[in-house]
Amino acid sequence: MMTTNNLVIFDTTMRDGEQSPGASMSRDEKVRIGKTLERLGVDVMEAGFAIASKGDFEAVRAVASVVKESTVCSLARAHDKDIEAAAEALEPAARKRIHTFIATSPIHMKYKLKMEPDQVVEQAVAAVKKARQYCDDVEFSAEDAGRSDPDFLCRIFEAVIAAGAGTINIPDTVGYALPHEFGALVGDVMARTANSDRAIFSVHCHNDLGLAVANSLAAVQQGARQVECTINGLGERAGNASLEEIVMAMRVRKDLMALDTRIDTTQIVPASRLVSSITGFAVQPNKAIVGANAFAHEAGIHQDGVLKHRETYEIMAAEDVGWSANRMVLGKHSGRAAFKSRLEELGIEPGDDNDFGDAFVRFKALADKKHDIFDEDLVALVSGNESMDGAAMFTLTNLNVTSQLGTNPNAAVSLDVQGEGVDSSAQGDGPVDAVFKAIEKIAQSGCEQKLYNVNAITSGTESQGEVTVRLERAGRIVNGVGADTDIVVASAKAYLHALNQMMRPQLRQHPQASGV
Numbered sequence: 137m138m139t140t141n142n143l144v145i146f147d148t149t150m151r152d153g154e155q156s157p158g159a160s161m162s163r164d165e166k167v168r169i170g171k172t173l174e175r176l177g178v179d180v181m182e183a184g185f186a187i188a189s190k191g192d193f194e195a196v197r198a199v200a201s202v203v204k205e206s207t208v209c210s211l212a213r214a215h216d217k218d219i220e221a222a223a224e225a226l227e228p229a230a231r232k233r234i235h236t237f238i239a240t241s242p243i244h245m246k247y248k249l250k251m252e253p254d255q256v257v258e259q260a261v262a263a264v265k266k267a268r269q270y271c272d273d274v275e276f277s278a279e280d281a282g283r284s285d286p287d288f289l290c291r292i293f294e295a296v297i298a299a300g301a302g303t304i305n306i307p308d309t310v311g312y313a314l315p316h317e318f319g320a321l322v323g324d325v326m327a328r329t330a331n332s333d334r335a336i337f338s339v340h341c342h343n344d345l346g347l348a349v350a351n352s353l354a355a356v357q358q359g360a361r362q363v364e365c366t367i368n369g370l371g372e373r374a375g376n377a378s379l380e381e382i383v384m385a386m387r388v389r390k391d392l393m394a395l396d397t398r399i400d401t402t403q404i405v406p407a408s409r410l411v412s413s414i415t416g417f418a419v420q421p422n423k424a425i426v427g428a429n430a431f432a433h434e435a436g437i438h439q440d441g442v443l444k445h446r447e448t449y450e451i452m453a454a455e456d457v458g459w460s461a462n463r464m465v466l467g468k469h470s471g472r473a474a475f476k477s478r479l480e481e482l483g484i485e486p487g488d489d490n491d492f493g494d495a496f497v498r499f500k501a502l503a504d505k506k507h508d509i510f511d512e513d514l515v516a517l518v519s520g521n522e523s524m525d526g527a528a529m530f531t532l533t534n535l536n537v538t539s540q541l542g543t544n545p546n547a548a549v550s551l552d553v554q555g556e557g558v559d560s561s562a563q564g565d566g567p568v569d570a571v572f573k574a575i576e577k578i579a580q581s582g583c584e585q586k587l588y589n590v591n592a593i594t595s596g597t598e599s600q601g602e603v604t605v606r607l608e609r610a611g612r613i614v615n616g617v618g619a620d621t622d623i624v625v626a627s628a629k630a631y632l633h634a635l636n637q638m639m640r641p642q643l644r645q646h647p648q649a650s651g652v
């Protein structure tokens with residue numbers, strides 16, 4: 137069997153990732169992702185499925201035209217027309233691979249392909265031979281290998297290696313396998329396939345049971361030397377093995393898996409953000425490596441440990457994966473060590489033991505009432521002026537929006553500005569835009585709106601809508617949140633919430649305080 141000290145990272149964000157409902161990517165978006173993956177250092181990127189549509193054909197071709205360092209690949213069924221389309225789309229690539237596949241499990245062969253196993257072997261061999269006419273680098277995948285007969289896998293792999301496949305992929309297509317079982321399958325098939333040393337064995341695991349990464353690593357320990365994965369674990373159904381988790385597991389546990397990858401890990405977070413913004417799939421805060429909380433500590437005991445010696449609670453450094461720093465979040469679980477450290481960072485003298493102790497008691501009381509403790513809250517707290525917490529410069533007193541088909545909506549807004557009633561009105565491209573413009577006529581904040589997001593808190597047309605507005609001014613970013621059954625009112629509240637925070641005394645912005 138062919139074993140090396142390198143693990144080939146095969147990214148399929150633009151193919152299997154794109155099969156995630158709602159994650160469709162345009163040609164230009166794929167070009168942006170392709171360039172980012174090249175910077176990240178992936179060995180192979182699967183840019184699409186050329187036969188799927190004219191748009192995907194053009195996307196594969198466009199990625200193949202711009203990416204020079206990584207191999208660009210297209211998927212193709214075991215059909216001549218698929219392979220011809222893949223070959224044509226990949227024609228401009230500096231390095232190219234055709235990836236052809238056919239299912240090998242009894243259930244897929246019988247019900248989906250309606251083919252006998254002998255026919256499947258024959259068609260796989262023909263496909264690999266056809267692909268080799270266009271390119272030297274051909275990968276063969278046995279779809280649903282995780283539920284296939286190992287003897288049949290050995291037979292088909294032997295045949296496609298003889299036909300010229302250089303990479304043999306063993307997918308757990310439906311995410312059914314358990315790690316020890318999948319590792320054993322890969323080890324067994326590699327050991328019993330004739331001429332396995334002429335191919336690199338690869339795995340492609342799905343996350344239906346949340347085991348895609350564990351299964352991939354189990355296979356690597358048994359000799360697999362290519363892992364197929366995606367940024368943020370994007371992919372069909374519950375997704376694929378996530379690239380960032382595979383790569384960082386290899387790095388952090390080098391003691392158990394002494395393999396190298398070409399990945400520049402500092403590019404992981406930028407790649408994650410790009411994929412998230414293009415697909416509109418938010419990264420959950422607790423997602424390993426790339427979630428906003430992956431390097432954040434709120435618990436006092438942890439914060440104390442990290443302040444004394446970072447490795448007490450961190451197995452890797454935030455900076456190594458592309459964050460600017462780890463993050464201490466002050467909240468009700470925080471202790472004196474983190475509280476004192478933040479005061480010192482803010483240049484605030486904590487005072488003698490009594491003053492500091494009193495401030496800490498006030499901090500805990502505030503944290504019980506408030507989710508987010510801002511630096512401004514700490515200043516207010518230490519100066520004894522806690523009223524700053526609730527002080528709002530602008531309060532909504534009335535809102536009237538008129539909207540008629542064919543005309544621009546108009547918003548009339550009344551605000552209480554530090555005790556004085558002020559009215560204004562404005563037209564906008566939509567009712568929310570009109571409201572924001574009317575508020576800005578009064579506030580004149582000079583803020584730039586960076587995000588507008590609406591979530592339904594409950595289901596049904598009468599549900600509460602929760603709006604988030606992110607504003608930026610002179611590099612300072614604040615988030616405002618507002619909820620109401622009327623989405624326009626919720627938007628006004630969110631905008632004013634953000635504005636009121638922006639108007640508070642400005643202090644140092646903590647790195648990544650606004651999350652991903």
Ligand SMILES: CC(=O)SCCNC(=O)CCNC(=O)[C@H](O)C(C)(C)COP(=O)(O)OP(=O)(O)OC[C@H]1O[C@@H](n2cnc3c(N)ncnc32)[C@H](O)[C@@H]1OP(=O)(O)O
Nearest residue numbers: 155185187188189213214215237238239248249279309372
């Ligand atoms: C596990 C995976 O992720 S596999 C990749 C899945 N990705 C996709 O399917 C996305 C792109 N797919 C598509 O755009 C379309 O399905 C196409 C263009 C490939 C095919 O479209 P259609 O010709 O309309 O076929 P349709 O999708 O309805 O059915 C698939 C056909 O391919 C056959 N087929 C499926 N896999 C393979 C294969 N690996 N090799 C050969 N034939 C196959 C099926 O048996 C079925 O054949 P039938 O029409 O004779 O019953």
Ligand SMILES: CC(C)C(=O)C(=O)O
Nearest residue numbers: 237277279280307309
């Ligand atoms: C085409 C193959 C590799 C696949 O996507 C799967 O089996 O999940």
